[in-house]
Every structure is written in structure tokens, then in C-alpha cells.
Amino acid sequence: MCVCTCKPAYDSSVTDGQWAVIEPLLPRTNPSLGGRPAVHSRRLIIDTISYVLASGCAWRLVPHDLAPWNTAYQVFSAWTADGTWDRIHDVLRDRVRDRDGRDPQPSAAVLDSQSVKTSEGGEEIGYDAGKRIRGRKRHLLVDTLGLLLVGIVHSASVQDRAGARRVLSGIRRRFPVLGLVWVDGGYVNSVDAGLVSWARRWENLEVVAVPRHADVKGFQVLPRRWVVERTFGWLTRCRRLARDYERKTDHAEAMIKFAMIRLMAARLAGEDLEPQGPIETEAARRLADEHQD
Template identity: 45%
Template sequence: MALSYPTDISDEQWELLLPLLPGAKPGGRPRKVDLRAVMNALFYIVVAGCAWRMLPHDFPNWKTVYHDFRVWRIDGTWETIHAKFVSWERVAQGHQAAPSAASLDSQSVKTATPAAIAVGFDGGKRVKGRKRHLMVDTLGLVMLVVVTAANVSDQQGARLVFKRLAAVSQQIARLVLIWVDGTYEGVDFMKWTMDTYRWILETIKRSDDAKGFVLLPKRWVVERTWGWLNWSRRLSKDYEVLPETSETFIYVAMIRLMLRRLA
């Protein structure tokens, strides 16, 4: 199949991805739109950053593409595919499928849609918008992301991340240690994490004397992940009405990255 855009899926990538996509529902009309074309459109949107209605005409109708994207967000398809790819990529790099250590960080970004819900002001970063709370493994692969209003503190966001992560048994089977920065520091919070989940939080701080960019041990991995996500223009700001949609686009961006590596 000839590739029209740099984001198009190759034959090898499609062979890997197709078995993980939902099949047609029984009793309904046969699907008329090619699933591969839908996935090409979604990867184009996340990388190019265009609006749904500005999807080029050689892709399926934007309403069809959005419908599949939304349905797969609601039924958990994107998270299922993402989790499968994470385990495959870890094994491919010589690691066990489940990590024993992780890094947690947050990023405040401006919102670009007046209709967006769950919007707040981060006084520390001076940003009005949303905050992305991101947990990654030692390879920088996303384990889980939660998007909140920007005025939600890092510790409050971490509690949300931990609660969701605790429900995904295959990802936390071996998890023991989580590296964090100074915003998560505090005896009460660290004790609560240990008592509730049996996870140890280790704070890695930058020196007070350091100036400019400093490569922090262990935690540089999560900073690299932010860099990977920065290549997806849809994530340069938060363009979504729902925070759940913002989370899904991060999973889609990571699925594309891992798909290129695995195939």
C-alpha cells in the first residue's frame, strides 16, 4: 500500500495493529470504511495537530473518524492497545513485561478551547489550563496519564494516578519504587502511599546551586517522554473539551511511537 503521508501505517505495522482493533458488532450494518484509513487519519491528526473538520479529503469523513476515536475511548480500546504495546516493547528491549520502578511527573499546559471543562490556574507555573499527571516506566513508556484542571496539586493528581493504576494489576505486579521531584515530598503523603499501595516514593531534587538545565538521575527518563510527546502537535496545548479526550490523545501518540519501534 502506497503511503500518502509520513504518518501513514506501513504494511508491517498494520499486521501488528489490526488484531488489537475491535471487530464489527454483530447484527449491525457491515463496515464500509477501511479501518486502516481511519487509523491513518487519527495518526495524522495527532501529529499534524489539525482540527477534526480540517482532515484532508483523501481520508474518511472526519465524523466517521471521530466516531471511532470516541467509541474506542469510551470502551477502553485505546488503553488496552497501549498497555499491550508497552509490555511488548519492554520485552523486546530485554525487560520483564511489568516494571519494578517508575517516575511520576506533571506538566501544566494552556487550554485552547473556550468550551473546555476542568480548567484551572496553576499559580506556580502561571498557566491557565490543565495539568497532565504522567507515570512512566524506566524506559520512558507511559504507564498511565490523568488530566485534571491546572489548579489540582501534584500530590492530589498523584492520588488519582495511583488509584487508577492500582486497578491495572498487570502493570503493578512488580512495582516497588517511584521516583518523584520535590513537589511530591512530604512525610504524610509518602506514608499514605506506602500504607495504601506499598510503593516507596524516592525524591530526586535538583541542587539549589544549579543553574539552567540539569540532568537529574533516574528522572531524566520522564523528561524525555515529555519530549517525545512534544513531537505531536495536537499535544502542544490542550485543544480538547473533555480531559478524558486529552488523556486518549496521549495514549494514541505513544501507540504510534511504539508501533514504529515494534514493526
Template identity: 45%
Template sequence: MPPDRYPTDLTDQEWAVVSKLFTKSEHRGAQRKHDLRRVIDGCLYVLRGGIAWRMMPHDLPPWTDVYDHFRRWRKNGKWEQVNAALREQYRTRRGRKAQPTAAAIDSQSVKTTESGGPRGYDGGKKISGRKRQTLVDTEGDVLKVRVHPADLHDKAGGILLLSGLHLWFPAIQLVWADTHYQGLKTWAKDRLGWTIEVVKHWWTGVQGFWLAPGQEPPEIPKGFHVLPRRWVAERTFAWLGRHRRLSKDYERLPESEETFIYMAMSHILVKRLARPPSHLH
């Protein structure tokens, strides 16, 4: 890596992938002050490094200019659009259809800071903060994310996340979920036409066993055990967790957190697409 580049800076190959997704007017507007590529580098520096906007290094554009772009993109949903376009490109290059037919839903509770904004207490996770309701495809790439106070139950949060998504993802027929989304089954079938399949261990909810005389009860395994399909969303949370700005919810607005999540997933996809096709898997 050249000494004057940060690890988060876009390479020429990565810029060639993502630059096509920004309009000519955005390029012209950014170039009047600072190059758009360097503005995006600044956003990625904040995202991966977990720094405050005012701590932007002096060799990147001024933090006020970078933040103004971020705020504009938050308001017009730009990074969600970029994420969608890159995800479809990546699926196509993997030999899959652009639109997924199955997905997985899960939530992640994270602590908030003193920044303010809506928050709540998740009694199950013992966390005061917010939840990230996330829908991913079978590759683990983000389809949709909604951030809300942590005291909102996953059933209500799932409805908030999934409402209307059958119009955006008409090919989806099956969604894998954990037991917290059990109450969504009828709603999803009636409103979206989707089947929600709850994935759980065979011993979940078992209170006792009916045994024949002399028969020993089956042993319930101890510790953590990976569940089929459920691990896909958990892996996505691990990918996002590499970005220090997402280690907590530092944002005053939930929409800012959502924008950072779409940006993080977009950066992951850009890196994949910038590689030669033989290295995509």
C-alpha cells in the same frame, strides 16, 4: 515514501503489529464503510498534524466517521489497552519483564483553548489550563495518565493518578518523583505498598551552611541540571510534544486528551516494534 501516503500513515509492517489488537467485530464494523486501517490513519493525522477534525483531508475517511471511532475508543479505553499491550511487547523484546518493578511520576501543565471543559490556574507555572499527571516505566513508556485542572496540587493529582494502580502493576516497588510529591510517601506506602523516592539536587531547600572558620561555602551551580531518573519522564513529555495536537489541550473533555496521549505513545511503540529486533535499542 510513496507520493499518495502521509507521513503519519501506518506502514504495512506497523499495521501488522497493531491490527492484532483490534477485535474482528471492529474490523467488520469499519469495513462496512471504511477500512479500519484508514480510520486509524485519520486519527494519527489529526494527532500529529494538530488539525481540527473537520479539516480531515478528502482522501482519508470522512471526519465524522473517524471521530465516531475515536469517541467510541475514548469511551471504552481502547487506546489505553493498545498502549499496554504494545508496551509489554516492547519490554519483552528488549529482554525485560513485561511488568515493570520501578517507575517515575511527573506532571506537565499545558494551556487550554476556548473549547471549554474543566480547567484551572497553575500559579507555579503561571499557566491557565490542565495538568497531565503521568506515570512511566524506566524506559519512559507511559503506564498511566490522568488529566485534570491545573490548579490541583501534584499531591492530590498524584493520588488521583496512582489510586488502585498496585492492582494493575503489582510488581512495582519503587517510584521516583520530584519534591512536589513529597506528601505522597506515606500514602503510597500504606495504600499501594510502593516506596516513593524524591529525587532532588543536593542544594534543594538549603538555607545556609555551617562552616568552620575560614572555610568557603560550596558553590551552588547555576542554570538547568539534569537529575538522575527524573529525566526519564521529561523525555516522555518531549516525545509527546512532537504531536501537535498535544502542544496545547484542545479538548473539551480531559478523557479525550488522555486518549490522544495513549494513542501517541502507542504510535511510538508501533514504530519501534515494526523495526527489526537489532534496531530496537
């Protein structure tokens, strides 16, 4: 049987430039299906996963001119389990940082969480009483460009300080020069400074809170913290990430990595996948002001 190499013209499909960035980093073959040779090309598999991510549809509802849903899902699951998405993501992040004149090893980062509703069930479902959301939390640590360093998905019932410890535990082994992490004021308060002392003692990190202005109501664009808010904006414009549809937390984390892979591949290909909205406009203005300073 011949291998399908056709590329459907969906907006979510990778371009030739993006594929040139991603293709050398993929395993040379798809995970075997009971010992049989692969029938569908790796590019068609990536396009199918991209369609699910961008459209938010169920796996079983992908169009018939893409790869069969069960084949795409099996590849996505296998490459999640063997760390393929992690490896590709980390290589592309280092390339983007290098292209922007940054050291691949970041020295500062921003940490925050996002509570999202889940679908019918799955692992680690809980209730976030503060946000009044039943589902999961995405805890992200990003660099000053908004690129993902660590992403952990856990129950929404886990307190932010406990979730932060999960993210920061062992962080210096992966990022040896990382020394400063900005967080929301909710992570640190006068009653409990445990996260600050724990990070300083065990991870040799300085955790600095960026407090909100008490006299300002509603959404605020805060110094440094707008970076991670913009990253959440990038992610949730992928409909699959507007809520958490995954039954497994490792698949939820992999979808986040895959979304960042698409965005970084577009940047490296000289294309623009970033949405343009109020958050991005304000972020661009603040970034320009910081460069002038």
C-alpha cells in the same frame, strides 16, 4: 458500496510494518453508523486519527482523501469509551518490555506532571499558579524505559501531590511488583511528607524524591527523572499534544495513549519514530552510562 482500502502517502500514516503490529489488536469492525456497514477501512481511520495527532489540525480540517472527519472522530470516541485504546496500548507496552529483556511487570517507575494550555473550553480547566498556565495537567507514571504506565489528565489547578494520589491510587492492583516511584522534589518536602507516608501505608510504595541542585539555574537533566522528561518530549512533538485541544479529559488521555501506540508499533516493526533532539541525545548518553555501570 465498496470499502475504501487506499492508503494516502502522508508522513503521519502508519507503515505496513506498523499496521501489521496494530491491526490484529483492533476490533474486527468499526463502530456502526446507525446500523449501516462500515464504508471506510480501519487503516484509513487510523491514518486519519494519526494525521490529526501529528499535524495538530482540527478534526474538520483533515484532507478529503482521508476518512471523513466525523467518521474518524466517532470511531476515536467510541474506542475511547470502550477501552480499545487502553487495551492496545497495554499489550504493546508489554511486548516492548519483553523485547528489551524486561519483565512485563515493572518494579520501578517515574512520576511527573506537565501543565499545558487548553483551547477555548471543556472539562476541568484551571490555573496553575506556579507555571502561570491556564489549562490542564498531564500526570504521567512511566517505567524506566519511558513507556506509559498510567496517564491522567486533570485541571491545572490540582496540586501535584493531590494529582500524584490520583495516579497512584490502586496502582498495585495493576502492577503488583511495582515498589519504587521516583518523583520531583516538589512532591515531597520537609513541611509535608504526606505523599510518602500515604503511598507507603496504602499502596505499599516507596516514593523517593530526586531533588534539583539549588546552585544550578535553568533546565537540569536529573538522574532517573530524565526518563519521564523524555516521554513528555516524545508526546509534545505531536502537534495535537503541544497544547490540549480536547474538550473531554478522557479524549485527552486517549490522544496520549494513541501517540504512545504509534511510537511502540514503530519500535516493534523495527522502525524509528523517536525524534532526535537535545533531550533524546542526553537521554541516550545517560542510558548508555547506566548500562555500563
